Structure formats: C-alpha cells, structure tokens
Amino acid sequence: MRQVQFDPMTLRVRATGQSAVSCFVTCFGIVAFYPPITRLAIDYYNNSHYYFNSLNQWSQAMTPQIPGYLVVFESAVRPFVAAVALMLIWTGAFRMEGPAPSRYLTAGALSVTLVGWLAIAQYVGSENMYFAATDTAVPTLLLGLTIPLMIAAAGLWLSGAIARLVSAIPLRWLVAAQVYRIGGGIFLVLWADGRLPWQFALPAGIGDVATGVLAVVVAARLAQNAAGARSAVYAWCLFGIADLVVAVTMGAMTSPGRPHLLAFEAPNLLITSYPLVMIPTFAVPLALMLHGLVLWRLRREPASNSRLAAA
Numbered sequence: 001m002r003q004v005q006f007d008p009m010t011l012r013v014r015a016t017g018q019s020a021v022s023c024f025v026t027c028f029g030i031v032a033f034y035p036p037i038t039r040l041a042i043d044y045y046n047n048s049h050y051y052f053n054s055l056n057q058w059s060q061a062m063t064p065q066i067p068g069y070l071v072v073f074e075s076a077v078r079p080f081v082a083a084v085a086l087m088l089i090w091t092g093a094f095r096m097e098g099p100a101p102s103r104y105l106t107a108g109a110l111s112v113t114l115v116g117w118l119a120i121a122q123y124v125g126s127e128n129m130y131f132a133a134t135d136t137a138v139p140t141l142l143l144g145l146t147i148p149l150m151i152a153a154a155g156l157w158l159s160g161a162i163a164r165l166v167s168a169i170p171l172r173w174l175v176a177a178q179v180y181r182i183g184g185g186i187f188l189v190l191w192a193d194g195r196l197p198w199q200f201a202l203p204a205g206i207g208d209v210a211t212g213v214l215a216v217v218v219a220a221r222l223a224q225n226a227a228g229a230r231s232a233v234y235a236w237c238l239f240g241i242a243d244l245v246v247a248v249t250m251g252a253m254t255s256p257g258r259p260h261l262l263a264f265e266a267p268n269l270l271i272t273s274y275p276l277v278m279i280p281t282f283a284v285p286l287a288l289m290l291h292g293l294v295l296w297r298l299r300r301e302p303a304s305n306s307r308l309a310a311a
Helices: 008-046 068-095 100-126 141-158 160-168 171-192 198-223 229-254 278-300 303-310
Strands: none
Touching (some): 068 100, 068 160, 068 278, 100 141, 100 160, 100 278, 141 160, 171 198, 171 229, 229 278
16 A cells, blocks of 8 residues: 655645735735725715704714814824834744745735725725714714724634734734824814814823823833733723723714714814824724734733743
8 A cells, every 4th residue: 555645844834825825815805895895885875864954953064174283193193003013014924933935925915905904094084985074974984993803803813824923923012012092192182172072082082192101011011021911911901992992982972973972062073084084994993903913812822921922
C-alpha cells in the first residue's frame, strides 16, 4: 500500500494563504457593497419625508451654520485617527506568525478597506446625505454607524488571518489607541458656543474626554504589568462603550427625526452635517471596534497570557 506523507509546513502555508484570500474577499466586499447599501437607504430617506408647514414645525430649508474652527479641527483629527488605525494594522502584521507575503497581504487588504471606508464616509457626509431637518426623517445616520460594525464583526469571525493579526497587536496599544477620544471635547466647545444642545454635548463630550484620558492611564498599567490591570481594562472598556451608547442615544433624541424627543427649541442639526457627521460615521464605529477587539482579546487570553501579550 502506498503511503502518503504530509508536510506540516506546506499545509500551514496553504492554510495561511487561504485565510489571507478570505480576508481579502471580505475586505473587498466592504468597499463593493457599502456604497450601494448606503445609497439605497438615502434614497428611501429622500422619498419618505415631507416638508413641514409654518405651525411651529421644521422646514427643509433650515441648515446649520458650520463654524470655521470645526472644519479645521475635524480636518486635523480625521487623518490622525486613520493613522492610528493603520499603525495598529501594520503592527499586527509585523508581529504575527506566518509567511511575510501572507501577513502583508492581510494588512494591505485591511488598510485598503480602512481607507475606502473613510473615503466613502467622507463622500456621503460631505454630500449631506445624512442631513435631517424634519421630525419625520428616517435616521439613516444609524446605517453609517452599524454597517461598518457588522462587516467588521463578520470579517473577524470568518477570517483566521484577521484574527491572527488582531491577536498579535499588543493589548496596551489597542487600549492607548483610543486617546483620540479626547477630541470629543469639541462637543463641549460647540455647546459653549451655542451650537449644540446640552442634553447631547455634555454627556458625549465629558464621556469622550474621560475615556481618552483613561485610555492612557490603563495602557500604562498594562505596560507595567500592574496588579489589577486586567480588571481596569474591563472597567475602562465598559465605560467607553456606555459613553458611546449614551452619545448615540442622546444624539438621536436631540436631532430632527422620528426619535426626536429633546431640544426642540435648538435641535442638534450639526451632528448630521458635514464635517461633524464624520464622528458618528467613522470615529464612533472605529471606537466600538477597538472596544470589541479588546474584550475579544481578554476573553480569549488567560490572565497570565494577557500580561505577556500586553508587552
């Protein structure tokens, strides 16, 4: 009888290559299908609302005034956030195991996906496709928030290459990356300038600044392998997620649309207008992804291994 010998290295290369291909296909699907899905939702929105009359109701002609400092701020913060995300991707690629072509293919696919997502979010936002000025408007902004999250979760679940890359990123870096949340202080500036309702600006702004500052503190404890660092990461992560949930909820409740229940005298028009709309359609989903990856890592790694991974 003829015996068949298996080469473990060959099998490993093939498996890694297949994972990389599945990663690339998943990422390509984001760029290919995200625009038509979003466009379909926006078309539905444009055909599902009506103009309000003068009986103390909103008009389609109402547009917010965009302060110049907001444009400068967002133009500076956006590339910084994208650079942080790209740094995490390539750090994982350099540290993960496997052949270099496969690792770089995975990182390249994720990088193209990230840049494509940013470009799509900027295009849709700059065209004011998410802008809502009537209380019967469909909250299509939620699509810009939830679709990237669902695709990211599917990619992590289906692609072993993505999972290995994420597992190779130092845990403290995943935590420290959310230092950009300090930029949420712009909500407080806009509230003080009379451009945002306090019901949204105060919890969103204070929560974001606190999360960004605590990210540095918690990451430092991880780097020092301090006692209780793992529990601190859990607490910080849950706090950061709660902050985002409250911000999204209050944003919906203070903006024109069907969930509009607060701030009728001065509604939150800026949050669905460019450039501030880039926060709920890019910065917030990215923050939720990072929180999810941290919790995923904590659940997969025992406490002893987490200290090693943090280094």
